[in-house]
Amino acid sequence: MRTKPRSSRFWHQQQKIAPYLFIAPFYLLFVLFMGYPLLSSLVMSLYEMRGFQSRVFVGIGNFTDLFRDPIFWKSLRNTAYFAIGTLTLQLPIALLLAILLNSKFVKGKNVLRLAFFAPVLVAGVFVAIIFNLVYDQRAGLINQELILFGREIGWLNEENYVMPAVILTGVWQWAGFNMIYFLAGLQGIRQELYEAAAVDGANWWQAFLHVTLPSLRPVIAFVFVVSMIGSLQLFDLPYILTNGGEPADAGSTIVMYLYKNGFQFMRLGYAATIGWVLFFIIAVISIVQLKLLGIFRDE
Template identity: 35%
Template sequence: MRRKTGTAYGFLSPYLLVFAIFWIWPIFYSFWLSFLNTRQPPYTFRPDMTWGRLFQDAAFLNAMKNTFIVLLVQVPLMIALATLMAVLLNSRLLKARGLMRFAFFAPVVVGEVAYAAVFRLMFTAERGVVNKTLESIGLPQVDWFSNPTAAMAVLMMAVTWRWAGYNAILILSGLQSIPDDVYEAATLDRVSPVRQFFHITLPLLKPVILFCIILSIIGTMQLFSEPFLITNRGGPAGATETLGLFLYRQGFTSLNFGYASAIAYTIAAIAVAIAGLNLLFGREKA
């Protein structure tokens, strides 16, 4: 038995070695860096310049505020839209359901740079199709990337477009696992479709929806590509700068790796805490 176990670990050793070098070691090393002043060598132990700076840094607090705005506004709207899309995709009245499911899932496989470029062109002030449409129906044009509120709205619309279909497919898998007998019994008891949705479908979908919420929370805490590419690196004037983008700027623009490491661990801790709260309250209500 020991010989077989040793042989198995021998075959696994190349992967375990790569995993240790490129995953385990960076995690511990970045945690150590978060206590160091890395602005100039030699690095010195100065946690007051990393962890101590976090909640005194106006730029960090602004990035946190923007991230939580996306978290509290965009994520619930996206999950609600994804649930509605899943119900429609599951309808027996829908024709070409396979094609429609692929169409809703397709945005996920589109390259981030390509879809960001399309969104930026769509909302360009003078030549964008959105402003042209507004002008054609008698509404004033909007300078989407100079107005902080408008820029945040573009950011949320882009993220929703990209990930709503992905969440809808996950929720659809949960819908298809609900037995038809449950709905047949409810129909025999003259329960309306609306009441069936709120009293049967949603409670049975709670684990899947909770899973989608947790994935969305983690994704929002790491949001980088959209503010970097669509709103021109978090513009205007930092109005759409997220924690992920702020981390990038500190680490790879300012080369302040110690402070960037502290930010990274703060982002991870916040994501774990919020996800844990969702799991806790989700189980209590179940």
């Protein structure tokens, strides 16, 4: 037939290009929506914009300005404070809840699981609005209790209490979410390991230390890294809760400062610089975390 050689040629060609066509949509979208903006923001960090059209090359000027900027350092401190608070308070609580829900002695597990997980389903903005009322100095839920002990804390009005208030809100919202990861990890631990430990004479605590924790290592590493990245990207909760980081930037975070510079001050080059510095901080911390948790080890 006349068309057969053409079809066969086409079929042969198609076999060669088909794999590339299959993966092409991802790469095209990645280049368009990730690669290009990333490269563009890197270039932007070397410039400063003026108005909507013109820009001037400032080299590493934005980076040197940033490292001399006291509000950036304050935002970085606040962000680190939140991250440490999250890791030291939220994750142990999440693990504890998971252990409780995994134990045979707790009843109504499904209801409790739903109750602990439910705060995640509430949008950050609404969480902030709710906790604004909870932290109110005179009429708030917490201070109403504290007043009974003769104490009144300006949670959102005194600089020292703003970040603790944000951390506690974060614990309320995210502990249940991380609990689900830990619970899945706990349920994946083979029962035989506990039985073997019991045969060796291990008590509950020893079994927890030598069986549960090592078995949970990949889950702990994942939750640690994801929580750390989430903490470093903190924005909406303190933005609403503290009305833009007030008072005196006590609630300002790196991403909030980035947003303010980019969108409120129209300093796009400076905002891009903050974005890249944040990227490096996250990358370094994540690698160190994974290294310390032994994820790169061959076993």
